Amino acid sequence: MEKEFLAIIIKELEFWxxxxxNGCWELKLRTDGKYSCVQIKRIKYRAHRIAAAYYLGLNxxxxxxxxxxxxECNNPKCWNPEHLYVGNATTNSLDxxxxxxxxxxxxxxxxxxxxxxxxxxxxxGCHGERNCRICKSNWDKAYRKRKGL
Ligand SMILES: [Zn+2]
Ligand SMILES: [Zn+2]
Numbered sequence: 001m002e003k004e005f006l007a008i009i010i011k012e013l014e015f016w017x018x019x020x021x022n023g024c025w026e027l028k029l030r031t032d033g034k035y036s037c038v039q040i041k042r043i044k045y046r047a048h049r050i051a052a053a054y055y056l057g058l059n060x061x062x063x064x065x066x067x068x069x070x071x072e073c074n075n076p077k078c079w080n081p082e083h084l085y086v087g088n089a090t091t092n093s094l095d096x097x098x099x100x101x102x103x104x105x106x107x108x109x110x111x112x113x114x115x116x117x118x119x120x121x122x123x124x125g126c127h128g129e130r131n132c133r134i135c136k137s138n139w140d141k142a143y144r145k146r147k148g149l
Contacts, residue, residue, distance in 0.1 A: 001060040009050050012038050024078040036077045047079035055081035
């Protein structure tokens with residue numbers, strides 16, 4: 001996406017901006033989904049993704065780059081770039097570990113179902129939390145079973 005166009009969307013977002021007491025930015029707009037969105041020429045743009053693209057250099061058009069909310073924010077409607085970071089599918093878990101984003105639960109050695117958090121069995125979620133692959137695969141199986149897949 002062109003920087004000029006991003007700037008136009010940012011202007012629109014600024015117009016509707018509401019600053020919450022915890023520093024989160026939201027919008028004075030009714031949003032139908034989980035995220036804050038603005039609509040320009042009938043196309044909807046997710047506010048947090050636009051902010052990450054404009055301020056943090058996220059490639060908006062690359063589906064493999066994620067605009068993630070930091071733990072201290074964890075508010076999907078927030079688009080304050082200071083509450084966001086760019087994550088992607090290929091840099092994966094180690095970056096998050098190195099940056100200490102997982103400190104809040106780094107002392108845990110096992111998931112809540114008792115599986116050990118080893119390097120192989122751990123993946124980092126969008127909010128920097130550690131997740132257990134065994135549990136994830138069990139959930140996936142259960143989900144597919146429920147759906148009859
Ligand atoms: Zn926030
Ligand atoms: Zn587990």
